[in-house]
Amino acid sequence: MKKLPLLLAILFLTAIGWYFVSPWLAMKGVADAAMDGDTATLEERIDFDAMRASAREQLSDAVAAEQGRGGLLDVVGGVVAERVGREAIDRAITPTGVANIVRYGAPVVPLVPERYRSQEISWDVQREGLNSFRAFGTYEDGTPGPNLTFSRDGLGWTMTVFELPQF
Template identity: 30%
Template sequence: MNRKLLTGGLIALIAAFLVAYFASPVLAVRGLTEAARSGDEAALRERVDFPAFRASLKEELNGELVARMRADPRSDNPVLSGLGMLLAPSLVSGMVDAFVTPGAIATMVRSARAPDPMHRPDQVETPERAAEDKDTVRQSWAYRDLNTFAVTLTNSRHPDQHLALLMERRGLFDWKLAGIDLTAPSEDDAI
């Protein structure tokens, strides 16, 4: 009888550990979302690895900017195109360093919009836009690997635009926002 009780207790303990291990990113995402909606900058600072997030955002925006420059029909002058591609990373880097604050993270979470490297004015959040976006942002969650969990945000008014925030595991149960993916989600991203 003691052996069955010990085995049952061990199985229950392992099951509880596995549930906590795999459910912990969902709780971290909910904490991040609540902090963003309430504007709690201290809670956002705790939930975001700002150096890693800035590096990831710079990489994504540089890639998007280079793709736009290559696709621009006016870029038929190779010297100017090359100069633009050479200067673009430093411009994006400065913008990201100045832009990525707890308030900016909150805006991205509430609106499902990433900053645009071309500084389109329609991406500035106003109180009216924040109120409109509150009920239009949908979330989907997926593991990318055991240590990376993606929460994909989609604004129902712009269903073709996706913003994937990448949470990374820090220890067994702790997660921090450490990256961003501006590409459209694919079925291959989830495991």
Template identity: 30%
Template structure:
């Protein structure tokens, strides 16, 4: 074989590998979003690392509840506020373990919102929302974490970042969320 032909084949193979490696999280994210919109729980179970997602959601919701409690002077000045801050992580942990299912993940992706940790009703309930009012931005956070940030057009200051982690060379799974994502990736 010709030396130029071998070098060309090696370069083409390497380029194809790099493109496939870089595009893999986009394909995985699109597959996750399609499965969520279709309500396909079997596909969601394949595309989500539920133990990791639950731990991430617990940490994010605990931080949000603590910020809300600290921001309310009535709770910070009372003894009940301190007790609430101690009990909140335990209560949230049990609730997240029970509630985070493929159906809840599908709702999070479709609605662009994480569950409300306080259980307060949504002031503007969504009716017939098909996810058309959700802006998506995509990008790498690092070589092994890919972010799909969902922003509702009616609440541009609230973002939900779905964080996919690399599992091998070409496989990605939803493993975490970032509720405080203040900037787009």
């Protein structure tokens, strides 16, 4: 009978530890894999289909926001930009592209302004309930970097969404 309260206490402390520590460990694992160029680990920890879908949605929103009331040419330009952008997204959201997001702030390094390329990004992790957390990137000079969203996958975490900084 005395073992049951001890077992319950251990289970409770383990659950609390998982709740607070697992997001930080997941982000650290992705950041370490990105720094080491460990694409196999990145492939395990990232849902590339979800990342591409997120990027396509962000692209569509950006094109819609930029389209004015310029008539047919404006609409055609938006459609072309979106189609080209979708192709670029499919080619950029790879293990190497995500490693570049974590290391530099964008999937393709030339998209990052020169002054940010040499700065390290630090990550702050914030829980969003039991099923997700966000990692907020900040450059050394305090400029906001990319934001990454992780979704729970069993007892682990998978990166599913990213938002690039507005340079």
